[in-house]
Amino acid sequence: MTPWVHSTSIDRGLFKAMLTERGILAMIIASQAVAFIYTLASGKDFWLSLGLVSLFTHANAFITLGLIALVLRYSKSLSFKSELGLVLIFFQSVCIVTSLVVQYSPFTPVEPIDWPFIINNNAICGFVVILLLHFMAIYIDNLNTIARVANAELDALQARIRPHFLHNALNTLAELCHENPDDAEDAALTMAKLMQIAFARNKTHSLGQELSLTKGYLTIERYRFEHRLRVVWSINNVDLGANVPALILQPLVENAVVHGIEPAREGGVINIDISTVNTMLVINVDNPLNADSKSRSGQGIALENICRRLLIYYGEKASLKTSQKSGRFLLTVMLPLGALNEISGSRR
Known part of the structure; x- marks a missing residue:
């Protein structure tokens, strides 16, 4: 099964998977990797630039996760496609807002608004989010495989113990028929x-x-x-x-x-x-x-x-x-x- 194949388990799994320990860790690693690569490419003061860019990328990630947690809390029946669309919208929207906020910060004041900067950030954000979602889909698919194996084993265990229960009960009934x-x-x-x-x-x-x-x-x-x-x-x-x-x-x-x-x-x-x-x-x-x-x-x-x-x-x-x-x-x-x-x- 490819990562994007529609299934009932995946329908309910993207938001929950992103809020697991592994999902949050993947988000942190992806955010830091983007910050590191962006800083290397910029050619500016490395450590100062890395700190600021890391703050920017992690803020994007955790604000988005907060929005996902709120949606998950109040809506329990979203499909996989809906969750996918909301993740992309949240990331892009948060990236636009934080890019605007950064331009008014005391560290990097910009006037007028540098729209190429915002577009560039959103392009990078969109690319990284698509990669992240791809690997999250693979992770969810692995969970679904584990679930199917676990359910199959449970079926076998239940099938094994139920006849044992019936056998003993029927033995009791057979004895009572005579007595x-x-x-x-x-x-x-x-x-x-x-x-x-x-x-x-x-x-x-x-x-x-x-x-x-x-x-x-x-x-x-x-x-x-x-x-x-x-x-x-x-x-x-x-x-x-x-x-x-x-x-x-x-x-x-x-x-x-x-x-x-x-x-x-x-x-x-x-x-x-x-x-x-x-x-x-x-x-x-x-x-x-x-x-x-x-x-x-x-x-x-x-x-x-x-x-x-x-x-x-x-x-x-x-x-x-x-x-x-x-x-x-x-x-x-x-x-x-x-x-x-x-x-x-x-x-x-």
Whole structure:
């Protein structure tokens, strides 16, 4: 794909890309390079001229970035072509204004206005901006490629964990059909509701939806384990509307049921603690430790799956840790609130 090919991702990407660390750095480098080349070509006092020209070029760059930030804040639906046009207009307009201001400064007063000077500045500005936008388009295209790869991997990970969830739920339903047909019917209705959430196309949803999915799963498992399965919830100071990866809590709880409750003849207690610490959402799930458990496989797969998805969504900011203490197995997930990676978003 060439840098200028129209795509949905690029449509929303130019302004944001220019305001990233890499975009601002590219702007600074381009501005300083122009100042350096212009000073060398002028043949005047090098250091004084370099300082003044650098001030001029950087002022142009940062004023333009400020205008871009304002537009981005108040307008969220501009196309790539619109953003491209606005960038060119902003740069050229700011260059004209600053060129006029410079002519009235105490350092280089000019009277009357030196229009060739202004035209020359705008020609240089336009040439540099076109080169800058070309390389920014290449950068955005690379981001889009990364996004497509990340989304493809997320699709594969979701496709891998969802059948695992369905398999275990169907096993529970099959056992209930023999033991308690009435409960099997209720469990089947509950499962139907869960399937709408678990198999939704979105890769992310609200924390409230994830809690609803997990509680529904536990409802099904209670039909099978009855008094053997006891769950203690502790949810403190959390925003249920916070956006989290889909199937991030339910597999942890399923892991606790399969490897902590199922092998134990007397069952046990699963503790689920969810809280907000500073800007982190902290999820703790602990269950009885059964080191010699021969229950259904999938613990390593599920945890590896979650770790990989967390890495795609949050980079190194999120974590999943396991520990053992006093006969309990503890899983701790820490998610930075509001930091879901946009390139791995849920748009399909």
